[in-house]
Amino acid sequence: MMLFPPDTFPRIIVKIGSALLVDAEGGVRRAWLEGIAADIAARARAGQQVAVVSSGAIALGARRLGLAKGGRASLEDAQAAAATGQIALGHTWAEVLGGEGLTAAQILVTLDDLEDRRRYLNASATLGRLLQLGVVPVINENDSVATAEIRFGDNDRLAARVAQAAGAQGVVLLSDIDGLYDRNPAQPGARHIARIERIDAKIAAMADTGSASGMGSGGMVSKIEAARIAGGAGVALAITSGRIERPLSTDARHTIFVPVKRARARKAWLAGRLTAKGVIAVDAGAVKALVEGRSLLAAGASGVTGRFARGDVVTIEGPDGAVARGLAEYDAAEVARLLGRRSEEHEAILGYAPRAALIHRNHMALL
Ligand code: GLU
Numbered sequence: 573m574m575l576f577p578p579d580t581f582p583r584i585i586v587k588i589g590s591a592l593l594v595d596a597e598g599g600v601r602r603a604w605l606e607g608i609a610a611d612i613a614a615r616a617r618a619g620q621q622v623a624v625v626s627s628g629a630i631a632l633g634a635r636r637l638g639l640a641k642g643g644r645a646s647l648e649d650a651q652a653a654a655a656t657g658q659i660a661l662g663h664t665w666a667e668v669l670g671g672e673g674l675t676a677a678q679i680l681v682t683l684d685d686l687e688d689r690r691r692y693l694n695a696s697a698t699l700g701r702l703l704q705l706g707v708v709p710v711i712n713e714n715d716s717v718a719t720a721e722i723r724f725g726d727n728d729r730l731a732a733r734v735a736q737a738a739g740a741q742g743v744v745l746l747s748d749i750d751g752l753y754d755r756n757p758a759q760p761g762a763r764h765i766a767r768i769e770r771i772d773a774k775i776a777a778m779a780d781t782g783s784a785s786g787m788g789s790g791g792m793v794s795k796i797e798a799a800r801i802a803g804g805a806g807v808a809l810a811i812t813s814g815r816i817e818r819p820l821s822t823d824a825r826h827t828i829f830v831p832v833k834r835a836r837a838r839k840a841w842l843a844g845r846l847t848a849k850g851v852i853a854v855d856a857g858a859v860k861a862l863v864e865g866r867s868l869l870a871a872g873a874s875g876v877t878g879r880f881a882r883g884d885v886v887t888i889e890g891p892d893g894a895v896a897r898g899l900a901e902y903d904a905a906e907v908a909r910l911l912g913r914r915s916e917e918h919e920a921i922l923g924y925a926p927r928a929a930l931i932h933r934n935h936m937a938l939l
Pocket of ligand 1: 590626627629631654712713715728
């Protein structure tokens, strides 16, 4: 069976490392990339939405600028290389996806963009809209402006965060190795691990023996960290080799990290890590809709307390007490104006293009 098939994984993120995209001379591995574009097109035809997290900007730019150490000798070099390489990288993606009749879109993000809840929600909405439109978002870290302290630094963890923001069910890390081994895979007797249910100290220790191609900044440690982030958000993560043609169409060997149960993970995140800034009171009908997994619409809301901004955590209270927590799509004053009003009325009331819900179901956890 195909890895992360469209019927059970309607939305996936594919991360492609520098060593797969760029050859030893610093040129694009065009034929291989065309194969990836064909794979993505086949999945799109089968109804799957695919976003790509693509490395390679630094490696491509370094060659164009003639920089030593693949452009990684200093932060300034890396940033100059990234700025130069990114434009070529985006162009290449637009071409290879275009060759398959697909439209590419570019998003460059910094760590802060996904850590700040408001910016996270915006990135999430943009990704969602692009995917709905059938576009293939191609995402990379905005290496040219991110400073050392606020960088992801590797696209493995970036891919996991993007998956969370995009509401994807799976992340594929295409690597130069087909998964995790219990010791250095070059050693005799090294055993491949196909499935990991829990990332414990033993698994983390195995990561230290993994490979690093030398071109990107990934390696197995950042892949395990990515699996941890993805798993905590209810997203499955697979590591598989990109050292073959059409890796997304073949059922090649891989390691899969099984996520923590989705609802529990979201609930833990929302209920545990953040404190609520306000309360939205809802009627019994709205409680029923929420329990069925729907978004909170203004029509079912009857009261609001507290001071919160868009993106802040709020508690939803029904007639019998708190029922859910979620990230507000509107600030408290806006919610007050929208109470009990149907979505179609929102634009007339607020004077600008509204969000469909007060709290989207993707950003809500039932208590
Ligand atoms: N963002 C970097 C680039 O485009 C790659 C980071 C990584 O190696 O994972 O070159």
